[in-house]
Amino acid sequence: MAPDRKLDPVDFLNLDAQLGDEERLIRDTVCTFVADKVTPHIADWFEHGRFPVELAGEVAQLGLLGMHLRGYGCAGTNAVSYGLACTELEAADSGLRSFVSVQGSLAMFPIWKHGSEEQKAEWLPRMAAGEVIGCFGLTEPDHGSDPADMRTYAKRDGSDWILNGTKMWITNGSIADLAVVWAQTDEGIRGFLVPRGTPGFSAHDIEQKLSLRASVTSELVLDDVRLPADAVLPEVAGLRGPLSCLSEARFGILWGAVGAARTCYEAALEYATTRVQFGKPIGAFQLTQEKLAWMLVELGKAQLLALHLGRLKDSGGLRPQQVSFGKMNNVRIALDIARQARTILGANGVTLEYPVIRHMNNLESVLTYEGTQEIHTLVLGEAITGLSAYR
Amino acid sequence: MNIVVCVKQVPDTWAERKLRSEDKTLDRESVDGVINELDEYAIEESLRIKEAHDGEVTVLTMGPEKAAESIRKALSMGADKAVHLVDDALHGSDVLQTSYAMAQVLRKIGFDVVILGSESTDARMGALAAMLAERLGVAQLSLANKVEIDGGTIRTQRVADYGFDRVEASLPAVVSVVEKINEPRYPSFKGIMAAKKKPVDKLGVADADIDAAKVGLTGAATEVVDFVAAPPREKGTIVKDEGDGGQKVAEFLASKKFI
Structure with a gap:
């Protein structure tokens, strides 16, 4: 830093100098996007309890969705870049950052990490493009910090699975096209891909919350939801x-x-x-x-x-x-x-x-x-x- | 189609900008550099032309090492390659010298169309496009808010007080654009990741057949003789409304010739 340069009251320690060109450009891009498209409207969205779902396409176009994953249409940035993007998003609102976190880290990541090649090819490119929105169902009404004790159960029926249970506090729940749902099975906790519209599967928004109002929070209900054998994430079992x-x-x-x-x-x-x-x-x-x-x-x-x-x-x-x-x-x-x-x-x-x-x-x-x-x-x-x- | 977009790095418009006391040139070290705003529209337009007609977009930047940041952003937005004219001999060049140096590079790299913002936010000369066209012996289409290319013909709309002119010329040509022309895209993360692999050709004055005696502060045709810092903002006038507030406001505006 030039000695005559004023100390920056925000980046007081000059961490900017620790970043690479690419990291800085990603940060600045998100910062500009947020200033143009989010900050002017966020107070209204918060007040009216509205998540700006129409932004999903633009957010995807930047490359924010699954940005730290490699392949399948994802940008493949490093972790610091992902972090910097999260900082800029949440500088506008935690709800927007939650949307991006859930899509990239909770819905895309399990498919990317634990999914079959077919599951990755089917879902990840469309999720990166924002055409498919995902959510992550782990927490239940009575099981938060202790998810190992969850009640949602997946039972084998021939080669199919039958899921029953309720998931709670699910970000993106009612706008999701695909839910990654975790359930007990005879072989431990497994992950299931549940597309919107599967009979017996429904999502209901949680109203009257005074936090994360510019974000969708829902309850997922699974009532005898029948899924084919290839709906399970094959590469992982257990918590x-x-x-x-x-x-x-x-x-x-x-x-x-x-x-x-x-x-x-x-x-x-x-x-x-x-x-x-x-x-x-x-x-x-x-x-x-x-x-x-x-x-x-x-x-x-x-x-x-x-x-x-x-x-x-x-x-x-x-x-x-x-x-x-x-x-x-x-x-x-x-x-x-x-x-x-x-x-x-x-x-x-x-x-x-x-x-x-x-x-x-x-x-x-x-x-x-x-x-x-x-x-x-x-x-x-x-x-x-x-x-x-x-x- | 060989499209060259001229991109200038300028001090951040929102920062406090200063001249250096030793040679009265812009202090580029004390503030962050950004792409001149109007050049972002030029980049966007060049990318749209490429997308519609195929071809290649080359970024041409004259500026110190630091300007590489702006080149990188332009490449991240989607330009294919860049030429960075960087040489201490260029420091302090005025617009006449700059147009000479850039025309030399443009002759060397070739072009069908050269696009640039109609002025820069630092010097605000607004003369570079005209000078480039003159030096290169090609048509200039200035202040465009719409560009169409059809074979070897380029048509633009030039903004004017009364509306716009329709202007037509044969390629090659130089086009300067205004901010109403488009909405510049954000660089995508994939674009940012790809940018570092795109070629940036760094040229010194000798590489571009630029006569060092014809550029730089000492030979400039114009000179900054003196400068003073902007005075601090004065305290505003407070008018107390005693039933005649409206009249007092009107008088104030009239005294400043606003009405």
């Missing part, structure tokens, strides 16, 4: 299947949360330097400066952590417990930053005129989904003591 997907998605989340935090910090900084009380900008008061400096440091640490874990993933050495470390820290810090930002914005902080309360509400979901704070804490506890607290 390892869904957990491998969650680790992918959590990696995107730990980057995404940085984006939400960044937007809140930027809003607070801008407000603090322009809002005048007692004859001076509120940013001139020590109490406000302490809040801003705290946000700056926590945001910087979260950015560093994300980048470090991204480099580990690209070198093939990222462990699921390290992803837990990142998801736990970055989402918690993002939520804390959002809350601090809200106090700087005062009453304005609770309106949709500013992005802060929207991010704050969204982050309440992000804190819980894909492994709660508590579970990730216990994952770390087990990793360092060798003692499991929940088994």
